[in-house]
Amino acid sequence: MLLLQIKGLGITGIMVIGTIGMFFMAIAIVSIIVFHQRKVILFNKQIQKMEEERQQLLLRASIQSQEEERQRLAADLHDDAGPLLATARLYLNENLIHQEPAVQLQSIFSSKQIIDDTIQLIRNISHSLLPPTLKNFGLEAAIKDQFERINGSGVVNASVRFHDNRERLSDEQELFVFRILQELIANILKHSNAAFIHLTQNAKEKKVYFRVHHDGKGILQNDFEKLEYHSTGLGLKNIQSRVRVLNGKILFEIDNTRTYYKITLEVPR
Numbered sequence: 001m002l003l004l005q006i007k008g009l010g011i012t013g014i015m016v017i018g019t020i021g022m023f024f025m026a027i028a029i030v031s032i033i034v035f036h037q038r039k040v041i042l043f044n045k046q047i048q049k050m051e052e053e054r055q056q057l058l059l060r061a062s063i064q065s066q067e068e069e070r071q072r073l074a075a076d077l078h079d080d081a082g083p084l085l086a087t088a089r090l091y092l093n094e095n096l097i098h099q100e101p102a103v104q105l106q107s108i109f110s111s112k113q114i115i116d117d118t119i120q121l122i123r124n125i126s127h128s129l130l131p132p133t134l135k136n137f138g139l140e141a142a143i144k145d146q147f148e149r150i151n152g153s154g155v156v157n158a159s160v161r162f163h164d165n166r167e168r169l170s171d172e173q174e175l176f177v178f179r180i181l182q183e184l185i186a187n188i189l190k191h192s193n194a195a196f197i198h199l200t201q202n203a204k205e206k207k208v209y210f211r212v213h214h215d216g217k218g219i220l221q222n223d224f225e226k227l228e229y230h231s232t233g234l235g236l237k238n239i240q241s242r243v244r245v246l247n248g249k250i251l252f253e254i255d256n257t258r259t260y261y262k263i264t265l266e267v268p269r
Contacts, residue, residue, distance in 0.1 A: 192216025
């Protein structure tokens with residue numbers, strides 16, 4: 001019956017039906033393409049929003065870290081240096097000239113001791129802000145000094161080797177790299193239960209690579225990225241914010257034998 005109806009339509013009718021079918025098919029294809037493009041645009045907007053939120057998190061982490069450092073510095077000066085200087089002032093009060101010579105000498109000696117302690121305290125605070133080894137001798141010496149301290153504990157076997165340090169980074173770059181490596185090492189010592197930590201440095205073309213190997217519990221790149229977004233701690237966010245300032249990259253891996261973890265920090269010269 002249907003065949004007879006189609007035959008009755010003739011060639012012109014069949015062409016009309018075919019054209020209408022193709023028209024609706026074209027509309028369907030265009031609709032699918034438009035729908036897909038809208039989904040892509042929406043997805044890209046979500047990605048952009050997530051990236052903006054990530055950048056805001058890093059910025060807030062950096063600002064919060066600086067604020068906490070200022071508060072710690074203020075607390076150290078107020079709680080430690082302040083009382084010491086106040087005590088020294090008590091010894092050197094205006095009535096001192098009316099005291100016996102022996103009392104005067106004792107007061108002066110006690111004041112000198114307190115002032116020396118205050119100087120040492122301020123020196124320690126200054127060293128925590130900018131290690132003198134880093135300032136005077138550079139990144140390699142500062143890292144080796146830190147690893148020697150770790151080795152001295154007798155708990156972790158720590159070693160470091162710089163393969164190519166003929167062309168040093170800028171002072172600012174070295175400070176940022178030192179803080180990143182310092183944070184990484186602190187996290188390994190605190191969380192990984194590692195028996196050894198080994199750091200190597202080498203350079204290739206216009207990039208410098210710092211690689212930290214350890215045999216403890218570690219994280220991979222996906223873990224780092226998740227923790228960077230969701231962790232309440234500042235450590236990982238500070239690492240990423242400093243890496244971003246350096247225009248560098250950081251990669252968390254495990255070796256093929258799955259016996260140790262490797263963290264690679266890439267820094268452009």
